[in-house]
Each structure stands twice: as structure tokens, then as C-alpha cells.
Amino acid sequence: MELGLHLPDLTWANGPSGLGKDLAEVARAADQAGFGYLSVMDHFFQISRYGPPEHDMLEAYTTLGFLAAHTERVKLLTLVTGVIYRHPGVLAKAITTLDVLSDGRAVLGLGAGWNEEESRGLGIRFPPTAERFELLEDALRYVRQMWAEGDEPFKGTHVDAERLLNVPQPLTRPRPPILIGGGGEKKTLRFVAKYADACNLIGSADLGHKLDVLKQHCENEGRDYAEITKTVSLWLDTGENGEKTGELIDELGRLSELGIDAALGWAPGVPRPDVLERFATDVIPVVSGF
Template sequence: MKLGLHLAQQTYPAGPAALGADLAAAARAADEAGFGYLSVMDHFFQISRYGPPEHEMLEAYTTLGFLAAHTSRVKLLTLVSGVIYRHPGLLAKAITTLDVLSGGRAVLGLGAGWNEEEARGLGMRYPATKERFEQLEDALRYVRQMWSSDDYGFEGTHVSAQRLLNVPQALSAPHPPIMIGGGGEKKTLRFVAKYGDMCNLIAGPELAHKLDVLKAHCEAEGRDYAEITKTVALWLDTGSAGEKTGELLEELERLAGLGVDAVLGWVPGVPDPAVIERFATDVIPVTGKF
């Protein structure tokens, strides 16, 4: 099992003037500790799980480009981008750029989007659920074509394009992995089976059932369920002095037993590198055996 550090909070004691240095230090520590993934949220307002909307929130892809320059191994992604925020051509170009400049370390995290407050707050269009999922399928088809040798036109439900030219192409082969976030059983998990390389689910009581639903969709699509990397979101809390490490390892082992390949989560205490470094000695060597 791999772990991913999710930089969900960007409100740090030293304030915005030191935010670049704090994020760089956290990213380097995660890279050196052996985390497999490093993620940020694709939000414009902070979400309630981590603080009030007025807390700091940097733009996702600018931040990932910055983090790429301070790491050498860890995979870089959003957890996850809302499809309504970017035209799929711009999104594919942003991920391609990240992949090329990071040496092949980009992952596309994508979902239908849910935060109506921030969308309407900034004056962005927030479509009804049906349309958001239509846009999600359009985007999944679009980026897969843009990352192929087919640079012909594209026709989707809401997007059309004349030529999906993408130069340079991404370094990741056959393309940057596509992680679809969400546990919707009728559409989201079907999209994972049809278009995705990874899924991201909540590590809750319904997880085993969601994985069974995904397996059924894979069978219906003629897809090998084992090809899909199963990830879940979970707070990675070892306690202020490591007192919760055993409890966390028990939960991670349980998730591994369900077939989870990676756990992506916020580590309380970040940006203190010492909190992250604890994972290098006490957690990652153990989870690597799950």
C-alpha cells in the first residue's frame, strides 16, 4: 500500500508571506519520507472540513507546478478537480505541462464538482447535476483523445473541438493516470470502469460495497478490475507525539485487506516536517508490506 500526503490546509502559523517556503519544505519532506502521492484541493474557498471559507486557498495547478520543482519522485495531483471549472482542452494542457516539467509525475484527478458556494461566489456557472455528469463524461473522453495519436475533432454533449493537437505530449505512458473521485454507483463508478485508471472513495462503512459495485461495472465494460488503482481518502493522524500510530496502522491494514492500493490524506501538524518525517520511520516501512 502507498500513502499520499494531501495538503488540504494552507493556513499556516507564519502566514502567506512564508507559504511558499512552508509548502516547499512539506513537499520535500513527503518526497524524502517515501509518500507515493502529493495532492492539493482544486477549490477556491476553503471547505468546512478544514476551516472557514476565508482561510487560504491557492490555485491548484500553479501550486502543483511549484511543488514539482521541489520534489523528484512523488506523483502530483488534485484531489480532485471539478470538471465545471476548466474547459477540458485547458485541463489536458495543464496536466500535460505538469507531466512534462515534472518528468512524468502527473495524475489527473477529476470529478463532477459539488461546491456551489464557491462557484456562485466567483460568478462561475454551476449546472444541474445531470449536466455536470455529462460534462464529466465529455472531459474524460476529450482528455483521453488529446493524449492519444488522434488529433482529429471532438464532439461531445457539451463540448466540440476541431483539432485536439497536444504538443508536446505527456511523458507518462500511455498517458497520465486518470483518477475519478466520487462514489456514485450509477455514473461515477461506471465512468471509472470505462475511462479511469484510478478511483478515489471515502474510507467509510460503505467502502466494501462501493468496491463491489465498481467490480460489477468492470465486468459489464469488459474491464479488468485489477487494472484500476483503488484509493481512499482518510486523515493520516499519528498524534502529536506518535501516540496514534498503532491505531492508524490497524486501519490502513484493514483497508489493504479490502483491496485498497493507496490512502491519500491530510496529516495534522503539517507543515512541520518532523510530523511528516515520522511516517518515514514508523508508518511507510510497515504499509509497504501490506
């Protein structure tokens, strides 16, 4: 089992003037600690789980490029990009660029989007739910075609393109992994089975049921369920002084038994160096054996 360090809260003690230095140090420490993934949110306002809208929020793909320059091994992604924020051609080019410059470590995290307050605040169109899922399917088809051989036209429900030229192509072949976030049983998990390489679910009481639904969609699509990397979003809390480490390891063991391949989450206390050191010495060596 792998762990992923998620960085949703960047309102740190040294403020914006110290954020570049602090973020670089956290990225290097996470890479050296053995985290398998390093992720950021793709939002423009802070979300309520982590603080008020006015808290610090960096643009996701600029940040991932910065993180790529300060790491060597860890996979890089958003958790996750709302499909309404970027045209799929721009998004495919951003992931391609990240993959090339990181030596093949980019993952595309994608979802239908949900933050209407943020979208309306910035004047980004927020379509109804059904249209957002149509846009999501367009984007999934589009990026897969843009990362394939050739440069043929594309026709989707809402997006048409005359020439999907992408030079250079990503280093990761046949393409960078596609992770879809969300647990919707009728559309989201069906899209995972049909188009994606990974899913991101919530580690809640109905997780086993969600995995069963995904398995059924895989059977319907003729897809090998074992091919899909199953990840969950989880609060990676070891406690102020490590007192919750055992509890976290037990929960990760339970998730592993359900078939979860990776837990991606915020570690309270970051950017304190001792928090990531604790993961390096007490958590990751244990869970990597699950």
C-alpha cells in the same frame, strides 16, 4: 500499499509571506519520507471540513507546478478537480505541462464538482447534477483523445472541438493516469470502469460495497478490475506525539485487506517536520509491506 499526503489546509503559522518556503520544505520532506502521492484541493474558497471560506487557498495547478520543482519522485495531482472549473482542453494542457516538467509524475484527478457556494461566489456556472455528469463524461473522453495519437475533431454532449492538437504530448504513455473521485454507484463508478485508471473513495463502512459495485461495472464494461488503482481519502492522524500511530497502521491494514492500493489524506500537524519524520520512520516502512 502507498500513502499520499494531501495538503488541503495552507493557513500556516508563517502566513502567506512564508508559505512558499514552508510548502517547499513540506514537499521535499514528503518526497524523501516515501509518500507515493502529493495532492492539493482544486478549490478557490476553503471548505468547511478544514476551516472558514476566508482561510488561505492557492490555485491548484500553479501549486502543483511549484511542488514539481521541489520534488523528484512523488506523483502529483488534485483531489480532485471539479469538471466545471476548466475547459477540458485547458485542463488536458495543464496536466500535459505538469507531466512534462515533472518528468512523468502527473495524475489527473477529476470529478463532477459539488461546491455550489464557491461557484456562485466567483460567478462560475454551476449546472444541475445531470449536466455536470454529462460534462464529466465529455471531459474524460476529450482528455483521452487529446493524449492519443492524431489531432482529430471531438464531439461531445456539450463540448465540440475542431482539432485536438497537443504538442508536446505527455511523457507518461499511453497517457497520464486518470483518477475519478466519488462513490456514486450509477454514474461515477461506471465512469471509473469505462474511462479511468484509478478511483478515490471514502474509507467508510460501505467501502466494501462500493468496491463490489465497481467490480460489477468492470465486468459490464469488459474491464479488468485489477487494472484500477483503488484509493481512499483518510485522515492520516498519528496523534500529537505519535500516540495514534498504531491505530492508523491497523486501519491501513484493514483497508489493504479490502484491496485498497493507496490512502490519500491530510496529516494533522503538518507543516511540523516531526510529523513527516514520524511517517518516514514509523508508518511508511510498515504499510509498504501490506
